[in-house]
Amino acid sequence: MLSASVHKDQSAPDILDRYDAWLFDLDGVITDTARIHAKAWKEAFDDFLKKRAAETNEPFREFTVEHDYHTYVDGKPRYEGVDSFLRSRGIQLPWGEVDDGPEQDTVCGIGNRKNVRFNEIIQTDGADVFERSVELIRTLKGKGKRVAVVTSSKNCTTILKSVGLQDLFEAQVDGIYAAEHKIAGKPKPDTYLAAAKLLGATAETSVVVEDALSGVEAGRAGNFGLTLGIDRHGEPEKLLESGADIVVRDLGELL
Numbered sequence: 025m026l027s028a029s030v031h032k033d034q035s036a037p038d039i040l041d042r043y044d045a046w047l048f049d050l051d052g053v054i055t056d057t058a059r060i061h062a063k064a065w066k067e068a069f070d071d072f073l074k075k076r077a078a079e080t081n082e083p084f085r086e087f088t089v090e091h092d093y094h095t096y097v098d099g100k101p102r103y104e105g106v107d108s109f110l111r112s113r114g115i116q117l118p119w120g121e122v123d124d125g126p127e128q129d130t131v132c133g134i135g136n137r138k139n140v141r142f143n144e145i146i147q148t149d150g151a152d153v154f155e156r157s158v159e160l161i162r163t164l165k166g167k168g169k170r171v172a173v174v175t176s177s178k179n180c181t182t183i184l185k186s187v188g189l190q191d192l193f194e195a196q197v198d199g200i201y202a203a204e205h206k207i208a209g210k211p212k213p214d215t216y217l218a219a220a221k222l223l224g225a226t227a228e229t230s231v232v233v234e235d236a237l238s239g240v241e242a243g244r245a246g247n248f249g250l251t252l253g254i255d256r257h258g259e260p261e262k263l264l265e266s267g268a269d270i271v272v273r274d275l276g277e278l279l
Contacts, residue, residue: 039270039278043249045225046164047216048157048193050175052235052256053275055183056152058098060145062089065097068138069109072129076115085113102135110134143182150186156276161192163279170194172219174232176202176209195222211238213246220248233275240267 051057069087077084087093087109096112097105103119110117110131120130126137161171171193173180178199184190197219201207208214213227220230232243235254243251244267253260253268260271272278 043229043231045170045220045223045230047172047174047219047230048233049239050173050177050180053233053254054154054157057183060142062093064138064142064145065093067141068134072134103131106131106135146182146186151183153187156274160275160278170223172223174215174219195219211241213242216242217246237262237266243267
């Protein structure tokens with residue numbers, strides 16, 4: 025059931041017809057790669073922690089997804105997550121350089137080790153897809169609407185190819201595009217504004233589709249025509265408070 029804030033009162037058919045461009049976040053909206061990120065982080069950290077335990081004759085304490093991933097890593101930029109977790113264990117490593125090899129025991133090296141492993145898992149296992157989200161996008165395209173994917177991930181192309189959706193979107197503003205064009209990330213609206221421009225649309229005629237608080241904050245900051253929140257965690261009120269105009273449990277509700 026649609027849950028609307030006081031700012032919007034629109035039916036599902038009206039939403040589908042009213043706006044020219046639809047701008048979708050990737051993880052949590054189109055694909056679910058959280059389990060893959062967690063697995064890659066655990067393997068990268070455990071590899072380092074086992075080697076360190078052997079060198080220092082200290083007991084090995086594994087990296088846990090339940091506590092360590094969600095507390096220190098999830099949602100943070102890659103290298104900041106590495107540094108945050110290591111400091112929680114009383115470990116301080118040299119920061120290093122962004123092009124450090126994955127074998128190097130620096131903050132950047134461990135972060136790059138995780139990214140290598142993430143891409144290996146994606147290539148072999150693929151990612152989970154929210155099929156109703158894909159169905160909605162195909163419906164929108166059938167109505168002549170324009171669609172883009174907007175994500176901070178630098179693995180966007182790899183993820184979309186792994187699930188056969190590389191041709192689903194007309195435009196892609198990802199972490200690589202943002203870095204090349206020096207575009208600020210969420211919660212600033214700049215990446216979404218860039219995507220709307222690539223589609224030949226304005227903020228007022230575009231919909232931002234997000235499951236993250238920082239994403240709906242970006243939609244509100246950019247004064248988009250509609251910011252649509254997807255409640256994946258049973259907390260719709262937080263999305264509404266952060267800037268979502270309407271919240272759904274699943275995009276299939278709009279069909």
